[in-house]
Amino acid sequence: MTPVTHAPETANVVVQAVQQAAQAHSHTEVMTVLVLQLAMIIICARLGGFLFQRFLKLPSVLGELVSGMVIGPYALGARIPLPGIGPLFATQTIGLPVSSELYAIATVASIVLLFLSGLETDLRTFLRYSVVGSIVGLGGLLFSFILGDLCAVWFGLAPSFMHPTALFLGTISTATSVGITARILTEKHKMSSPEGVTILAGAVIDDVLGIVVLAIVVGMAKVESSGVAMEWSHIGIIAAKALSFWLVCTALGLLLARKLTGSLKRLGSPEVIVSVSLGLAMLLAGLSEMAGLAMIIGAYIMGLSLSRTDVVQELQNRLQGVYDMLVPIFFCVMGMMVDFSAMRHALVFGLIYSAVAIFAKIIGCGLPAYLTQFNFRGSLRIGLGMLPRGEVALIVAGIGLSSHAIGQDIFGVAILMTILTTMIAPPLLVRSFRGESGLKDHIQVTEEKEETFTLEFPSMDIAEFLMQRLVRAFQREEFFVNRLHLEMEAYQVRKDDLSFTLTREDGRITISVPSDQQYVARLMIFEELLSLSDLLEASKNMKSLDVMGSELIGNLFC
Amino acid sequence: MNLKKILTKDSILPELKADTKKGVIEEMISLLVAAGKFSGKTAAVQAVLAREEKMSTGMQNGIAIPHGKTDAVDQLVAAVGIHHAGIDFAAMDAKPSHIFILTLSPENRAGPHIQFLAEISKVLSRPNLREKLLNAASTDEILNLLTV
Incomplete structure (x- = not known):
């Protein structure tokens, strides 16, 4: 044995050790930045949400979104220095404007959000109640999707109706966020009014069908972005695949959920039930992504399946803390991705797209209401109630951006539309509920006062x-x-x-x-x-x- | 809610004989036991009296809705009784009570129990119907008035 023969090996070991140390240092640095970013996001999002809710009487989601815009890489975030590291939120050179780690946390948050949305879906009540509600929801969905999609075509942002950019703009425009309407109707004691019940039932079908539309659109966008020319046969296959995934998973979920929770309940541990349920939501989210759909679709289906079990209240209560902590991060990160310079060029389009989104819901939901049992006043109330867009629009926009189906400019447009529709709906809705009944004359005879x-x-x-x-x-x-x-x-x-x-x-x-x-x-x-x-x-x-x-x-x- | 599912001919007394609160409750519960709706009369009477002790179920305009929860019954049971002379049931308006709707529901089983009382109260809020009930001569007529 001579030391000379060992010299290269020793050198290799040293090189490897140095590389490992550098890697470990790099990991530590990445994690340090992530933790500092999260600290900033959690505090700003929560304070922003609180201020919007308390002083502007607007939903906290808007405050979280605006906080993200303010502290994001395109605004103050790029100017907050971290000693020896650089800006707190540096603009990323490739891919998304935020780091992969931060986007991963936002993705987990969107899964939790949609899982809880699924849990809250009141399918039985909806099925029992509302023919008018489903027509209203369907009308709003179709009008919003078609007009939103056509907007992209008319303004030359997409060459055809079936182009991913157009499809995403259609999908972003569909999903109503009924929370703010519910708050106003409750405050005005109008929740049990014929308009209130119709809006809530309409919002259920809007949610469910909106997710089905998203499943199909994501599938189509993925094929299109892989460079394969889209033909009608492809569209048929994708739609059939998305629908069958949705139907099979939902049917299996609804069939098996009670058996599953029944077995889990025997363990006598609510913690196990909650963890396994959330785990299954993530599993189905991953499977739906592998099947060529979006992760939130799987999460929503798992929530919907469990919504009819007796543990739903337990799940909602125990996951509320997770939701409260994670979901503001999601909205804040969405706000951070708004590139003001890219959006400046699309501002006019953004305003027109928002106006079309408002028009589409008022006509799409109002017209079916008018054709059934409501007068002009009642139909307008229903249209305005279905107007606000929210979390699902933002998630869809995020998916569009990460899959490169839409660019920074269109992403900004989606955020603008969400903010405008959410801000404009409350005062109009309050004003519309002044005055007489919203039912047609021959129906008003049977209508009682509240x-x-x-x-x-x-x-x-x-x-x-x-x-x-x-x-x-x-x-x-x-x-x-x-x-x-x-x-x-x-x-x-x-x-x-x-x-x-x-x-x-x-x-x-x-x-x-x-x-x-x-x-x-x-x-x-x-x-x-x-x-x-x-x-x-x-x-x-x-x-x-x-x-x-x-x-x-x-x-x-x- | 379909009142016909709960109310049957054999649970209607067109002429109550008792002239005290306790007597009326016992008479109506005995009718339900005799109709084979349940056994365990004592527990049922106690349950209704316990509820009456908290606050009388004598409402206004001659209506009383005595009710109680007891495991002596498997499901909601109800009886209707008419007392033409009227008795003191400690009603809210201090007037004598003439029309009695008695219900018994299981202690810990879900079901539309109060909803039944609410539905029948809604029916009885019509003055002309109350008038017709007091003039009804048969169980068929009473059942018909309450369920049509």
């Missing part, structure tokens, strides 16, 4: 407690109780043709109910108040506070 009654409680805790008991009592009576995602605690309670709204703000519970349906609401609440008084009575039988107090803390300072 009664609103309010119960005041001495503390928020008591009102909150009673509200939970009321929800359980209505569920025991086989009502469908649907939690509305509003700032205040609000539920829509429905069964057959009964529909009313329960809201709680601080120590006040308000019930809005059509007057011919007030009997059941009044009796149910009365019985729950009586049982509450039973509880208070029973609490008098507890040991006295002095005895309990001395048992608990009497010996602490001995």
Whole structure:
């Protein structure tokens, strides 16, 4: 053995060690930047959302989006220096404007968002309720898609109707975000009105069909971007593939979800149920991407499948924390991807596209409403209620951008349209609900006025407690109780043709109910108040506070 | 809600004989037991009386809706009784009660129990129907008035 023969090996080992150390350093640096970026995003998104909600009375999502625009690489982010590293949000030279790591977290957030959207979908209620709702939803979807798509063709952004850019602009324009409408209708006690019920039912079909349209469009865009010339036979195959994936997964999901959750429940651990469900949502998201569709489609299908199981409330409650933490990151990252310089060139197009998106929903949803049971006023209310676009439009735009089906300019246009439709809808909707009934004359005869009654409680805790008991009592009576995602605690309670709204703000519970349906609401609440008084009575039988107090803390300072 | 599914001819008393609150409740529950709707009369009477103790179910305009939850029944059962002279049921408007709708529902089983009471209360809110019920001569007529 001579040292000379070992010299090259030793050198190799040293080189490898240096490379590994450099790699480790590089990983550490990447992770450090990511953590610092996340710190900035989480704080700014939350504060932005809070400010928009509190002072502008606009949805927090807009605040999160605008925060992203402000701190993103095209604005302040490029000017915040990190010592020895560079700008906090440097503009990426290739691919997306944000780092892959950050985009990965936003993708996980979009999966959680769509999984929860699926969980919230009230399929049974929708199927039971609304013929008008489904026509309204379908009308809005078709008008929005076709006009959004044609916009791209008319302005020369896409050579044909079937071009991916045009298809994406059509799809971005379809998805209604009904949250803001629900908040306004609840505040105005109009949630149980014929318009309110129709809008909510319409939004369900809008969601479901919107996802099916996205599945087909993503499939087509992928084929187109691979350089294969798109023929009608291709479109047919892609549509059939997307629809069959959707139908098979949804049918299997709906069939197996109860068995699955039944088996999981035997383990007696809610944590396991929640983790396995979220894991399955991610699994199906990955499978749908592998099948040539978008990840959010799989996540939505898993949510939809589990929406009819009895663990849905548990899943929603336990995942709310994950949602609250991750989803603002998603919206903020979407805002960060807005390139103002690219958008400047497309500003006129953006304004026209937004106007078309507004027109498409008002006509697309309003016209079917007008042709069925609503007058002009009612149809306008429904059109305006379906107007706001939100999270799904942003996710679709993000998918379009990452798959290069749309560019930075069109992405900016999508964000602009989302912001404009969300901002313009509330004041118009409030104004439209002033005045007479929205039903046609011959239907108005049977329409009853809405009664609103309010119960005041001495503390928020008591009102909150009673509200939970009321929800359980209505569920025991086989009502469908649907939690509305509003700032205040609000539920829509429905069964057959009964529909009313329960809201709680601080120590006040308000019930809005059509007057011919007030009997059941009044009796149910009365019985729950009586049982509450039973509880208070029973609490008098507890040991006295002095005895309990001395048992608990009497010996602490001995 | 279809009231015909719950209300049957054999659970209607066109002329209640008892003249006290407890008596009326017992008489109506006995009718349901005799009709083979359930057994366990004592538990059912106790459940309804316990609910009455919290607050009377005597409403306005001669209507009372005594009800209770008990595992003596497997599903919602209901009886209708008419008392032409009227009895003191500690009603809200302090007037005598004439029309009684009694329901019993299982303690911990989901079902449209209060909804039944609500539906029948809605029907009874029509003054002319109340008038017709008081003048009805047979169980068929009463059933017909409440379910058509």
